Amino acid sequence: MIGSGIFLVPGPVLRNVHNHVGLALLVWLIGGLLSLMGALTYGELGAMKPQAGGLYVYIRDCFGRPVAFLYGWALFFMISSGSVATLAVAFSTYLRQIVPLNNVAAKLVAAGMIVLVAVINVIGTRKSANVQNVATALKVAAILAMTVVLFALSHRALPASSGPVERESLSSGFGLAMISVLWAYEGWQYCTFSAGEVTEPQKTFPRAFLVGTLILIIIYLFANLAYVAALGANGAAMSDSVAADAIRAVLGAGFAKLISLAILVSMFSAANGLILTSPRVYYAMANDGVFFRKLAEVHPRYQTPAFAVIAGCAWSVVLAVSGTFEQLLTYVVFTGWIFYALGAAAVFVYRKREPQAPRPYRVPGYPITPLLFVLAAGALVLNTIVAQPGRAFVGLGLVLAGAPAYLIWSALSARSLRAKN
Numbered sequence: 001m002i003g004s005g006i007f008l009v010p011g012p013v014l015r016n017v018h019n020h021v022g023l024a025l026l027v028w029l030i031g032g033l034l035s036l037m038g039a040l041t042y043g044e045l046g047a048m049k050p051q052a053g054g055l056y057v058y059i060r061d062c063f064g065r066p067v068a069f070l071y072g073w074a075l076f077f078m079i080s081s082g083s084v085a086t087l088a089v090a091f092s093t094y095l096r097q098i099v100p101l102n103n104v105a106a107k108l109v110a111a112g113m114i115v116l117v118a119v120i121n122v123i124g125t126r127k128s129a130n131v132q133n134v135a136t137a138l139k140v141a142a143i144l145a146m147t148v149v150l151f152a153l154s155h156r157a158l159p160a161s162s163g164p165v166e167r168e169s170l171s172s173g174f175g176l177a178m179i180s181v182l183w184a185y186e187g188w189q190y191c192t193f194s195a196g197e198v199t200e201p202q203k204t205f206p207r208a209f210l211v212g213t214l215i216l217i218i219i220y221l222f223a224n225l226a227y228v229a230a231l232g233a234n235g236a237a238m239s240d241s242v243a244a245d246a247i248r249a250v251l252g253a254g255f256a257k258l259i260s261l262a263i264l265v266s267m268f269s270a271a272n273g274l275i276l277t278s279p280r281v282y283y284a285m286a287n288d289g290v291f292f293r294k295l296a297e298v299h300p301r302y303q304t305p306a307f308a309v310i311a312g313c314a315w316s317v318v319l320a321v322s323g324t325f326e327q328l329l330t331y332v333v334f335t336g337w338i339f340y341a342l343g344a345a346a347v348f349v350y351r352k353r354e355p356q357a358p359r360p361y362r363v364p365g366y367p368i369t370p371l372l373f374v375l376a377a378g379a380l381v382l383n384t385i386v387a388q389p390g391r392a393f394v395g396l397g398l399v400l401a402g403a404p405a406y407l408i409w410s411a412l413s414a415r416s417l418r419a420k421n
């Protein structure tokens with residue numbers, strides 16, 4: 001979950017709420033709690049249905065193959081590939097803190113990062129998981145060390161309030177800030193994709209979702225306070241590389257480059273996690289006969305969905321060299337949360353349809369917890385349509401473009417089945 005968000009979006013979050021520190025922290029807290037409700041709900045689904053494909057499987061079982069296909073389509077063309085591309089663009093942005101890069105070089109760096117992660121994931125899931133574990137330890141340690149240093153050496157008093165806030169800031173501004181925050185928390189839902197390859201998923205998933213998300217909420221809140229302590233509310237709001245700028249203000253340019261290295265590791269790790277999990281959805285779709293059959297093949301030597309990894313990464317490269325960070329972020333969060341709401345709603349369908357099915361873990365607070373998550377996700381989507389209608393309708397258009405593709409694949413699959421019989 002820790003990727004580029006906590007190092008890039010605190011500034012835009014503050015700007016969207018008119019530099020009001022208390023309101024910005026509230027956005028981070030609500031975004032974390034919303035993600036936690038979703039994670040707890042998905043914990044029940046992952047423990048009940050530990051199959052490769054995760055969210056795709058839940059939507060397919062509860063709302064039909066056409067809707068599930070649209071999710072997989074959106075995942076391939078926007079959600080997962082867009083997330084990887086966004087991380088790659090952010091990677092090149094922070095690399096500029098260390099070495100000078102022109103626009104062409106930055107795009108080449110972004111593409112090269114994606115290619116490297118693709119190679120790691122083709123070679124083997126275990127190698128990719130090992131990279132993930134090491135990188136996660138490094139980036140958490142870096143964030144904690146940075147937070148402690150900023151608090152210890154900053155001499156600014158944290159503002160109790162930044163003055164009164166207009167009602168407008170509590171509506172569209174709050175919603176726009178929430179998009180950035182939810183991007184920083186993105187990642188919990190991807191764990192369900194690889195459920196079929198996890199040891200004891202009934203125990204592992206719920207524990208990982210709960211503990212991981214709670215820890216992250218705490219880390220993010222303290223990191224935001226540390227940024228404000230180092231730069232002040234106005235300084236943090238004006239920064240698009242807030243972690244490096246905060247360290248530079250306290251320790252100087254040399255240490256800013258050092259923290260930038262840790263941030264680069266974090267972004268690389270997050271991209272690796274996405275590429276580790278998302279191809280399992282394409283694999284499940286191909287097995288259902290509604291996506292390229294090649295994506296269902298397992299590499300004979302490495303035993304990984306190699307072609308699915310390569311295809312997803314190739315499209316991510318296209319997005320990385322053609323889009324901006326802000327555009328990609330909006331498409332990813334807007335389209336993703338439409339389907340995350342559907343995935344959470346699946347828990348109601350399963351409870352009614354399969355009341356006696358084994359559920360090693362049940363979401364606490366049912367039905368309130370998943371219901372609040374679904375309602376909040378719907379509110380986020382509606383706010384994006386109102387506040388950024390252009391990008392919202394482009395995202396919806398790309399999702400709906402999958403409808404004719406589904407009809408074509410279904411027809412081809414049926415014809416192939418008849419030919420075999």
